[in-house]
Amino acid sequence: xxxxxxxxxxxxxxxxxxxxxxxxxxxxxxxxxxxxxxxxxxxxxxxxxxxxxxxxxxxxxxxxxxxxxxxxxxxxxxxxxxxxxxxxxxxxxxxxxxxxxxxxxxxxxxxxxxxxxxxxxxxxxxxxxxxxxxxxxxxxxxxxxxxxxxxxxxxxxxxxxxxxxxxxxxxxxxxxxxxxxxxxxxxxxxxxxxxxxxxxxxxxxxxxxxxxxxxxxxxxxxxxxxxxxxxxxxxxxxxxxxxxxxxxxxxxxxxxxxxxxxxxxxxxxxxxxxxxxxxxxxxxxxxxxxxxxxxxxxxxxxxxxxxxxxxxxxxxxxxxxxxxxxxxxxxxxxxxxxxxxxxxxxxxxxxxxxxxxxxxxxxxxx
Amino acid sequence: xxxxxxxxxxxxxxxxxxxxxxxxxxxxxxxxxxxxxxxxxxxxxxxxxxxxxxxxxxxxxxxxxxxxxxxxxxxxxxxxxxxxxxxxxxxxxxxxxxxxxxxxxxxxxxxxxxxxxxxxxxxxxxxxxxxxxxxxxxxxxxxxxxxxxxxxxxxxxxxxxxxxxxxxxxxxxxxxxxxxxxxxxxxxxxxxxxxxxxxxxxxxxxxxxxxxxxxxxxxxxxxxxxxxxxxxxxxxxxxxxxxxxxxx
Numbered sequence: 001x002x003x004x005x006x007x008x009x010x011x012x013x014x015x016x017x018x019x020x021x022x023x024x025x026x027x028x029x030x031x032x033x034x035x036x037x038x039x040x041x042x043x044x045x046x047x048x049x050x051x052x053x054x055x056x057x058x059x060x061x062x063x064x065x066x067x068x069x070x071x072x073x074x075x076x077x078x079x080x081x082x083x084x085x086x087x088x089x090x091x092x093x094x095x096x097x098x099x100x101x102x103x104x105x106x107x108x109x110x111x112x113x114x115x116x117x118x119x120x121x122x123x124x125x126x127x128x129x130x131x132x133x134x135x136x137x138x139x140x141x142x143x144x145x146x147x148x149x150x151x152x153x154x155x156x157x158x159x160x161x162x163x164x165x166x167x168x169x170x171x172x173x174x175x176x177x178x179x180x181x182x183x184x185x186x187x188x189x190x191x192x193x194x195x196x197x198x199x200x201x202x203x204x205x206x207x208x209x210x211x212x213x214x215x216x217x218x219x220x221x222x223x224x225x226x227x228x229x230x231x232x233x234x235x236x237x238x239x240x241x242x243x244x245x246x247x248x249x250x251x252x253x254x255x256x257x258x259x260x261x262x263x264x265x266x267x268x269x270x271x272x273x274x275x276x277x278x279x280x281x282x283x284x285x286x287x288x289x290x291x292x293x294x295x296x297x298x299x300x301x302x303x304x305x306x307x308x309x310x311x312x313x314x315x316x317x318x319x320x321x322x323x324x325x326x327x328x329x330x331x332x333x334x335x336x337x338x339x340x341x342x343x344x345x346x347x348x349x350x351x352x353x354x355x356x357x358x359x360x361x362x363x364x365x366x
Numbered sequence: 367x368x369x370x371x372x373x374x375x376x377x378x379x380x381x382x383x384x385x386x387x388x389x390x391x392x393x394x395x396x397x398x399x400x401x402x403x404x405x406x407x408x409x410x411x412x413x414x415x416x417x418x419x420x421x422x423x424x425x426x427x428x429x430x431x432x433x434x435x436x437x438x439x440x441x442x443x444x445x446x447x448x449x450x451x452x453x454x455x456x457x458x459x460x461x462x463x464x465x466x467x468x469x470x471x472x473x474x475x476x477x478x479x480x481x482x483x484x485x486x487x488x489x490x491x492x493x494x495x496x497x498x499x500x501x502x503x504x505x506x507x508x509x510x511x512x513x514x515x516x517x518x519x520x521x522x523x524x525x526x527x528x529x530x531x532x533x534x535x536x537x538x539x540x541x542x543x544x545x546x547x548x549x550x551x552x553x554x555x556x557x558x559x560x561x562x563x564x565x566x567x568x569x570x571x572x573x574x575x576x577x578x579x580x581x582x583x584x585x586x587x588x589x590x591x592x593x594x595x596x597x598x599x600x601x602x603x604x605x606x607x608x609x610x611x612x613x614x
Binding site: 012 | 445473492505
């Protein structure tokens with residue numbers, strides 16, 4: 001009976017119900033998408049770095065795990081010292097350059113031969129490897145997003161590049177240019193941002209890292225297999241606070257709309273509340289009925305919110321193929337829980353108000 | 367077996383036939399009800415002494431503002447008395463907490479209002495069933511069928527109040543009020559919003575409930591003709607009962 005009462009009440013004012021459902025849906029979608037976008041980008045970046053195929057990455061002292069944030073203060077000659085370490089098979093210097101023209105990218109300046117040795121080489125979808133100083137390799141996601149084709153001239157860092165190849169994604173960056181050319185362009189002759197190191201066998205990784213720490217004290221040495229665990233929002237200053245603020249904002253939107261919806265419901269149903277009291281309904285019945293209605297509204301909103309999240313993700317990915325939005329069951333459940341708590345909290349005061357109404361006054365309400 | 371015979375009579379005795387020795391099912395002693403208007407207490411009831419026997423039907427008449435509705439709300443446990451005593455089936459309402467009065471109302475009182483007061487979102491069936499749900503005994507299909515047939519509502523159960531005529535809505539309200547077999551049915555001008563034809567139907571049904579089932583009824587009315595359906599008429603003026611005579 002309670003279920004029928006709730007269902008019919010929700011259907012009685014379909015527009016108001018729809019607005020309430022959409023508010024919760026937006027709340028859920030905001031939480032799921034903000035977290036999904038953040039974790040998606042971080043995870044995808046980490047996987048790309050892991051996908052390079054090297055075993056170790058050397059960075060300057062106190063360098064960030066987010067490579068685009070690092071400069072290029074290391075002399076390239078460090079590579080020679082690294083090559084001399086036991087169990088090191090090959091070393092590849094990479095110069096990183098942050099680019100915000102036509103999108104946000106980290107460009108890798110590489111020496112094609114050493115990078116190939118460390119990473120096992122690119123998978124070419126179309127075109128050929130770097131041959132000239134202005135050759136640009138673009139991964140398939142970036143090519144799709146930026147509508148780049150092999151043979152095109154592409155302007156980057158105020159320089160015209162020749163698109164030599166479209167490569168399969170997953171090798172660190174989306175854009176690769178010759179190391180020497182990039183060093184000249186950014187004024188970093190004989191400098192490298194990172195060194196990628198391939199060991200003779202993976203089980204020698206720890207030994208090599210230990211030796212590097214001994215040889216180059218203070219430098220940052222990371223095993224690439226750990227990158228995924230290091231790429232978290234808590235490692236970016238302010239990002240976790242931003243995510244929390246956005247979640248709080250989403251919760252506030254849902255809570256306020258639910259509050260308003262249930263408050264107007266209680267006002268509109270003042271006489272009905274009086275009738276229920278005349279039938280012998282006690283305060284707990286009135287509160288239960290309104291909180292259950294709010295929860296039902298919220299559950300509909302959660303389903304709509306999950307659908308909205310996937311729809312928005314599909315729309316984003318169609319427009320921005322390089323984006324990665326990771327929607328996980330864990331965060332769907334968390335967003336649902338947050339929305340449900342918010343809905344019950346938002347409906348609490350109107351429900352309490354309803355339970356306190358004087359039956360005689362309620363029955364004479366017009 | 368007739369319809370009436372299938373329903374347990376709610377009152378504790380057979381149909382009341384002037385057996386004044388029976389303990390009253392409803393009794394008030396020096397009942398006062400004061401309403402606060404600004405800084406002044408305005409009396410709506412000023413020492414009402416009133417008794418209703420089990421199975422009796424009583425019409426309460428009087429001009430607007432004389433305290434009829436206040437009396438109904440206080441004896442129905444919807445409003446708290448300011449002074450005096452109210453006994454319903456032996457329970458002193460004035461000594462009960464709000465929660466206890468709610469429980470007593472749930473089990474012993476049925477209300478019918480002038481404006482029907484059906485829940486607009488529910489069907490006729492839902493409006494009756496919710497009273498059973500609140501009562502706590504769950505849906506009783508047998509009792510439900512008997513009551514709806516008695517009130518001529520069997521074919522209208524799946525309609526919402528907005529799809530029913532005024533007379534039908536009031537019959538649904540009566541069905542809702544008696545579905546849990548209350549000791550007392552309190553009706554606040556139940557024909558006030560009905561035309562004469564539907565008024566007569568509703569009054570006939572109230573009389574049938576009283577005569578056939580022994581349902582105790584207290585009804586407020588402005589309509590002198592309506593009182594002819596009742597055993598006794600009580601007149602109120604300025605918050606007190608001025609007389610109480612058997613109807614012709």
